[in-house]
Amino acid sequence: MNRTIILLGLLLISIAAFAQQSPRDMQFAPLKFDPVEPTRFVTENGITVFFIEDHQLPVVTMKAHFKGGDIYDPSDKIGLAELTAKILRTGGAGQRTPDQVDFDLEFVGASVGSGSSEHSFDLSLRTLKKDIDLGMEILADIILEPKFDTAKVNLEKSVTKDQIRRQNDDPGDLTRRVFYQTVYGSHPYGQYPTLKSIDNITRSDLASCHKKYFSPDNCIMAVSGDLTEKELKELLREYFSNWKKTGIALPIMNEAVTSYKPGVYYVAKDINQANIRFGHLLMTDDNPDHYAFEIMNFALGGGGFSSRMTSQVRTTAGLAYSVGCYPLFRPLMGVHFSFCQTKAESMSQALRMMFDVINDVRSNGISAEEMDLAKESIINGYIFNFDTPASLVDAYAVNELRGFPADKIKTDLEKYRAVTLDKCNQVAKYYLNTENIVIVVTGDKELFDKPLNTFGQVNEVSLEIE
Amino acid sequence: MNHKVLISLTVLLMTLAVTAAPQEMQFDVERFQLDNGMTFLVVERPTAPVFSGFMIVGVGSAYEKTGNIGSAHLLEHMMFKGSRLVGTTDWNAEQDLWAKQDSVWARIERARQESRYIALNHPEKLAKHLVYIASLETVLDSLNAAGSEYVIQNEFDRIYTRNGAAQFNATTGYDFTRYYVSLPANRLELWFLMESDRFKYPAMREFFAERDVVAEERRLSVENNSDSKLFEQLIGTAFIAHPYQIFWEWRSEVNNLTRGDLMNFFRTYYIPQNTTAVIVGDVKLNDVKKLAVKYFGDIPSPPDPEPIHTEEIEQNGEKRVELYFESSPAVYISYHKTAFDSPDEPAFQVIERLIGAGRTSRLYKSLVLEKQLCVDVSVDVFPGNTMGDIYPGVLNIYAYPREGVTTAAVEAAVYDELERLAAVPVDPEELTKIKNNIDADMIWASYNNMGLAYYLGSAQALAHDWTYLYRLRDNLKAVTPEDIMRVAGEYLVEQNRTVATLIPLTEGEENE
Numbered sequence: 003m004n005r006t007i008i009l010l011g012l013l014l015i016s017i018a019a020f021a022q023q024s025p026r027d028m029q030f031a032p033l034k035f036d037p038v039e040p041t042r043f044v045t046e047n048g049i050t051v052f053f054i055e056d057h058q059l060p061v062v063t064m065k066a067h068f069k070g071g072d073i074y075d076p077s078d079k080i081g082l083a084e085l086t087a088k089i090l091r092t093g094g095a096g097q098r099t100p101d102q103v104d105f106d107l108e109f110v111g112a113s114v115g116s117g118s119s120e121h122s123f124d125l126s127l128r129t130l131k132k133d134i135d136l137g138m139e140i141l142a143d144i145i146l147e148p149k150f151d152t153a154k155v156n157l158e159k160s161v162t163k164d165q166i167r168r169q170n171d172d173p174g175d176l177t178r179r180v181f182y183q184t185v186y187g188s189h190p191y192g193q194y195p196t197l198k199s200i201d202n203i204t205r206s207d208l209a210s211c212h213k214k215y216f217s218p219d220n221c222i223m224a225v226s227g228d229l230t231e232k233e234l235k236e237l238l239r240e241y242f243s244n245w246k247k248t249g250i251a252l253p254i255m256n257e258a259v260t261s262y263k264p265g266v267y268y269v270a271k272d273i274n275q276a277n278i279r280f281g282h283l284l285m286t287d288d289n290p291d292h293y294a295f296e297i298m299n300f301a302l303g304g305g306g307f308s309s310r311m312t313s314q315v316r317t318t319a320g321l322a323y324s325v326g327c328y329p330l331f332r333p334l335m336g337v338h339f340s341f342c343q344t345k346a347e348s349m350s351q352a353l354r355m356m357f358d359v360i361n362d363v364r365s366n367g368i369s370a371e372e373m374d375l376a377k378e379s380i381i382n383g384y385i386f387n388f389d390t391p392a393s394l395v396d397a398y399a400v401n402e403l404r405g406f407p408a409d410k411i412k413t414d415l416e417k418y419r420a421v422t423l424d425k426c427n428q429v430a431k432y433y434l435n436t437e438n439i440v441i442v443v444t445g446d447k448e449l450f451d452k453p454l455n456t457f458g459q460v461n462e463v464s465l466e467i468e
Numbered sequence: 469m470n471h472k473v474l475i476s477l478t479v480l481l482m483t484l485a486v487t488a489a490p491q492e493m494q495f496d497v498e499r500f501q502l503d504n505g506m507t508f509l510v511v512e513r514p515t516a517p518v519f520s521g522f523m524i525v526g527v528g529s530a531y532e533k534t535g536n537i538g539s540a541h542l543l544e545h546m547m548f549k550g551s552r553l554v555g556t557t558d559w560n561a562e563q564d565l566w567a568k569q570d571s572v573w574a575r576i577e578r579a580r581q582e583s584r585y586i587a588l589n590h591p592e593k594l595a596k597h598l599v600y601i602a603s604l605e606t607v608l609d610s611l612n613a614a615g616s617e618y619v620i621q622n623e624f625d626r627i628y629t630r631n632g633a634a635q636f637n638a639t640t641g642y643d644f645t646r647y648y649v650s651l652p653a654n655r656l657e658l659w660f661l662m663e664s665d666r667f668k669y670p671a672m673r674e675f676f677a678e679r680d681v682v683a684e685e686r687r688l689s690v691e692n693n694s695d696s697k698l699f700e701q702l703i704g705t706a707f708i709a710h711p712y713q714i715f716w717e718w719r720s721e722v723n724n725l726t727r728g729d730l731m732n733f734f735r736t737y738y739i740p741q742n743t744t745a746v747i748v749g750d751v752k753l754n755d756v757k758k759l760a761v762k763y764f765g766d767i768p769s770p771p772d773p774e775p776i777h778t779e780e781i782e783q784n785g786e787k788r789v790e791l792y793f794e795s796s797p798a799v800y801i802s803y804h805k806t807a808f809d810s811p812d813e814p815a816f817q818v819i820e821r822l823i824g825a826g827r828t829s830r831l832y833k834s835l836v837l838e839k840q841l842c843v844d845v846s847v848d849v850f851p852g853n854t855m856g857d858i859y860p861g862v863l864n865i866y867a868y869p870r871e872g873v874t875t876a877a878v879e880a881a882v883y884d885e886l887e888r889l890a891a892v893p894v895d896p897e898e899l900t901k902i903k904n905n906i907d908a909d910m911i912w913a914s915y916n917n918m919g920l921a922y923y924l925g926s927a928q929a930l931a932h933d934w935t936y937l938y939r940l941r942d943n944l945k946a947v948t949p950e951d952i953m954r955v956a957g958e959y960l961v962e963q964n965r966t967v968a969t970l971i972p973l974t975e976g977e978e979n980e
Contacts, residue, residue: 023553024553024554025553025627025658025661025665026554026627028657028661030631030652030654030658033517033632033654034517037516056515059911059914059915061911061912104827105828105901108825108828108901108905109897109901110908111904111905111907111909112908128912157837160840160870161836161843168795168796168868171694171795172693172694173692173693271794272794272973273692274687275687275691277692305629306625307548307625307626307629308625308626312622313621313622316681317621317677317678318616318621319677320676320677320678320679320681320684321680321684322681322684323682323684323685324688343684343687344684345684375626375630378631378632379630379632379633382631382632383633383634384632385516385652386518386635386650388516389516389518389634389650390516390915392915
């Protein structure tokens with residue numbers, strides 16, 4: 003009874019308060035960004051370890067990063083790094099056959115992943131605390147004593163080839179691939195495995211690829227979870243102390259330069275939507291302009307519904323479910339790309355609208371309100387990049403792998419805060435472009451509302467799989 | 469030989485170790501209910517100064533009927549258009565404008581219907597009639613444009629975005645619709661104000677453009693995607709009666725939805741006793757309680773909506789369907805299964821893991837690793853809510869053949885494995901593996917705030933009691949090899965099966 007009265011009272015207060023309260027006027031104190039700083043230490047054999055102790059759940063996560071990766075693939079063996087990473091995980095390790103690795107991990111619900119990206123190899127372990135010894139032993143065996151089982155090598159090669167045969171099935175994947183191949187040209191960032199390049203890779207190529215990069219002084223580990231530093235150091239001693247430094251010298255790679263022929267790259271596919279992706283090279287990831295560019299791009303097309311591209315193409319015109327643009331910052335040259343999927347009959351209408359949005363921002367800039375919104379969103383949401391111990395500790399590891407200063411995770415916030423409207427509009431003018439660009443359109447040109455040559459010289463892309 | 473014995477021994481020792489020290493997850497959840505029936509679950513977790521808010525409403529596309537197909541999904545989209553307080557400069561003027569737009573739309577719909585009969589009976593009048601329709605469409609366009617006078621476009625999104633929102637989205641399922649957002653911890657009241665206002669006063673603004681967006685989403689997600697296209701055929705064939713048969717709303721239905729359709733749907737199902745909110749993060753239970761009463765306490769509770777009475781009719785023989793598409797071959801296989809509260813459900817969930825979870829699962833091992841018939845094979849349940857579906861769904865197997873391998877060969881290998889399930893008792897260590905994974909998955913489910921909110925909210929919405937997840941865990945662990953044989957023998961059989969095959973259409977070939 004009493005409770006009802008209290009409820010009723012609260013209800014009346016809330017109704018009274020409701021009239022003037024609007025969420026757009028709600029103010030909040032700035033949130034202090036003060037995440038735990040991981041412990042950093044280097045083992046005797048040279049492994050750099052970042053660690054966050056966290057006893058909330060009985061789990062441990064580990065990630066081991068190695069410099070190396072896809073861009074170092076020999077030009078006739080594109081796919082080598084990726085295949086090496088796959089077979090490290092599936093080809094057996096230490097005393098265990100490939101099947102035994104799978105069984106032992108899955109039996110306790112633990113998992114080990116292995117992959118390659120442009121600039122690194124990444125191995126990960128997720129396990130319950132109680133199974134940490136098993137997990138560490140398998141991870142160490144994979145890193146130190148991979149077996150490259152011949153049958154598994156053959157299987158992974160042939161499965162990879164079948165996946166290449168299927169690479170044109172999905173219009174989105176297809177459009178993305180053609181865009182990167184064209185915009186990066188002969189640079190390693192534009193290379194994709196082919197049936198032939200996979201055929202060229204031998205078991206000994208995989209073994210020497212592993213040998214070349216998997217040295218402790220090339221390894222940065224991120225560990226978090228239900229361990230003490232002492233326990234972690236003991237585990238590392240037990241499973242990784244036999245690992246000898248072999249040294250590593252990565253070749254210097256060139257930055258990508260614009261080499262493409264601007265125009266339309268048409269990919270014929272019998273579908274009722276046009277899948278569009280266009281853009282150009284942008285800047286490297288250490289370019290200080292990237293803070294302002296990111297904020298400007300948020301207003302342009304990166305901020306979802308709060309961006310001009312989404313507002314105009316999706317919300318107002320109803321032409322697309324998915325539309326926007328993003329910068330991709332990479333060590334050897336990033337790109338700016340815009341994308342949209344729209345019904346074939348509105349291909350040119352949507353593309354023209356996206357160009358107009360970009361050209362308007364290039365000529366007239368964004369407004370102070372747009373910039374403020376972008377800044378607040380990036381700054382207030384910054385913490386979500388680091389809201390679990392695993393994501394926080396890994397951010398430090400990846401930062402060091404890239405060679406950035408250790409405090410970058412904290413100083414970045416200040417850099418975003420310091421961006422001015424002038425700077426946003428200056429980078430818009432300098433970097434944005436709708437003329438000398440690559441435009442990839444996948445779809446059925448018979449259905450398009452205007453011919454593709456409205457947007458530049460048309461090149462037909464061959465889908466032959468070689 | 470020796471090697472094998474050694475392995476079994478190791479496994480045995482590990483099995484004993486695991487059985488001796490079970491590690492079962494317990495969640496520290498506070499539950500309370502408002503007088504209007506709305507349920508709140510709260511987990512205080514001050515690790516980082518953030519929280520996740522998750523709302524789950526007990527309605528999805530299965531509740532639609534011919535004529536309003538797409539309502540659940542389009543309504544979910546409209547929920548992002550704002551509310552009475554957000555996204556508008558004049559709520560009352562907007563209502564008037566919407567009424568005008570709706571009456572023009574009704575005339576367009578009627579005129580389009582009439583054009584069929586005019587074409588048939590008075591073809592000479594058709595041209596004039598089409599001009600009339602076009603003029604109505606122009607009127608609607610200008611009324612839509614007039615709406616922009618009052619609209620603060622995407623303000624709902626902008627307010628959350630400005631406040632640093634992450635994981636901000638929603639999904640429409642078959643049984644449930646879910647709304648998510650994570651915010652800095654000091655924005656708890658913002659969440660309550662924003663969410664409660666859209667749950668009281670959903671804004672049907674920019675309706676006609678959003679309808680086009682949803683139609684475009686179908687093109688992207690279904691019509692231009694070989695997996696979804698094949699899946700649509702599979703599900704549409706497996707079900708004859710039950711509304712689970714519609715994988716994705718058809719454009720012909722979406723294009724004719726009205727605001728009235730959506731508001732009826734909203735008023736019937738978006739009601740407090742059909743809604744659960746979960747808050748996980750750096751919050752205090754007492755604050756949540758106060759704010760819940762303040763913001764959601766004044767919502768009245770209309771009568772409970774009707775459940776779905778339609779039951780799927782019995783299937784007495786295999787059904788097969790083919791799809792020609794410009795893509796590589798694939799074969800999807802589907803078996804009717806149980807609802808979440810059936811006594812056979814735990815065995816089904818164990819079977820799903822046994823045949824489909826991980827590299828050591830039976831189908832992956834046999835079809836991908838050993839026989840090397842497939843590039844990939846996977847298993848899931850449809851609709852596939854966490855912890856089970858309200859009505860009987862299907863167990864699906866998706867297989868992608870290797871170059872030169874026929875779908876028939878893949879099918880035969882799948883059926884061999886399923887027959888073995890019914891004929892040979894499952895190895896105890898295989899069963900132990902699954903039980904260990906059930907425990908591990910529950911721990912990982914709570915690793916981040918939104919994951920835990922989703923997990924708890926799903927259990928509450930499904931069983932009307934979140935602690936059901938403990939009972940389910942116990943039931944899963946109690947599944948015996950005999951249960952698996954019995955359930956496999958009863959359900960995973962030819963008469964209960966639907967098979968959909970994708971046949972590649974090579975370039976230049978036309979699909980007749």
